[in-house]
Amino acid sequence: EEQLVESGGGLVKPGGSLRLSCAASGFIFSSFSMNWVRQAPGKGLEWVSSINSGSTSIYYPDSMRGRFTVSRDNAKNSLYLQMNSLTVDDTAMYYCARDPTAGVANYFDLWGQGVLVTVSS
Amino acid sequence: EIVLTQSPDFQSVTPKEKVTITCRASQSIGRSLHWYQQKPNQPPKLLIKYASQSISGVPSRFSGSGSGTDFTLTISSLEAEDAAVYYCHQTTSLPLTFGGGTKVEIK
Numbered sequence: 001e002e003q004l005v006e007s008g009g010g011l012v013k014p015g016g017s018l019r020l021s022c023a024a025s026g027f028i029f030s031s032f033s034m035n036w037v038r039q040a041p042g043k044g045l046e047w048v049s050s051i052n053s054g055s056t057s058i059y060y061p062d063s064m065r066g067r068f069t070v071s072r073d074n075a076k077n078s079l080y081l082q083m084n085s086l087t088v089d090d091t092a093m094y095y096c097a098r099d100p101t102a103g104v105a106n107y108f109d110l111w112g113q114g115v116l117v118t119v120s121s
Numbered sequence: 122e123i124v125l126t127q128s129p130d131f132q133s134v135t136p137k138e139k140v141t142i143t144c145r146a147s148q149s150i151g152r153s154l155h156w157y158q159q160k161p162n163q164p165p166k167l168l169i170k171y172a173s174q175s176i177s178g179v180p181s182r183f184s185g186s187g188s189g190t191d192f193t194l195t196i197s198s199l200e201a202e203d204a205a206v207y208y209c210h211q212t213t214s215l216p217l218t219f220g221g222g223t224k225v226e227i228k
Contacts, residue, residue, distance in 0.1 A: 035217075037165075045157075045165065045208055047217040061216040095164050105212045107155040107171075111164035 002026035009115035022079040022096030030074035033099035038092040053102040127220035140196040142223045144209035153213040
C-alpha cells in the first residue's frame with residue numbers, strides 16, 4: 001500500500017525551530033516530486049514547498065522562502081522540512097503530498113495524515 | 122499570484138440533489154485545475170485532475186468541467202458520505218494556490 005507518514009510536529013515557542021519528516025512506503029520514492037502543504041486550524045490549504053525527484057528544483061512561496069528548507073533523502077525514502085524563526089502564524093497541520101511526476105507543479109495524488117505544529121509561548 | 126475564488130462558501134443540500142461548485146481563476150490557467158475533497162480530520166483526497174479527468178476509485182457522480190478562468194465541480198446526485206469541504210487547486214504557475222474551499226452539508 002502506498003503511504004506517507006509525517007512526524008516531528010509538536011509545540012514550539014515563537015522564534016524556535018522544528019524539523020518535520022515524511023516517510024514514504026509502497027512506491028518508488030525517488031521517481032516522484034514531493035510537496036508540503038499546510039492548513040491552519042479551521043482554515044484552507046496553503047502550499048509550503050515543492051522538491052523534484054532529484055532535488056535539483058526546489059520552490060517556496062515568497063512568505064516562506066528563507067525560513068523553511070525542504071530536502072529529501074531518496075535512499076531513506078524520506079522528505080524533510082526544516083522550519084526556522086517560527087511564528088504563531090505557522091501553527092497548522094502540515095501534510096506531505098506526492099506529485100505523480102518527477103517534475104513539479106502538478107496535482108497531488110497521495111497525501112499523508114498530517115502532523116500538527118503549534119507555535120505558542 | 123493566481124487567486125482562485127470558489128463559490129459558494131457553504132451549501133446545504135438534500136441527498137440525491139445535484140451540487141455545483143465553481144472556481145474562478147484571476148487569470149487564465151488553461152486546464153491546470155484540480156479538485157480535492159476533505160472530510161473532517163482527514164487529509165485532502167484528489168477527485169478530479171486537469172479540470173475534467175476522472176480519478177480511479179472516485180465515484181462517477183463526481184465530474185469536472187471548464188477551462189481558462191471558470192471551472193465547475195459537479196456532484197450529480199449527492200450522497201450522505203459526500204459531506205466535506207471541496208477545494209480547487211491550480212498548477213499553472215508558482216506559487217501553487219488553492220481556492221478557499223466550499224463546505225457541503227447534508228440536510
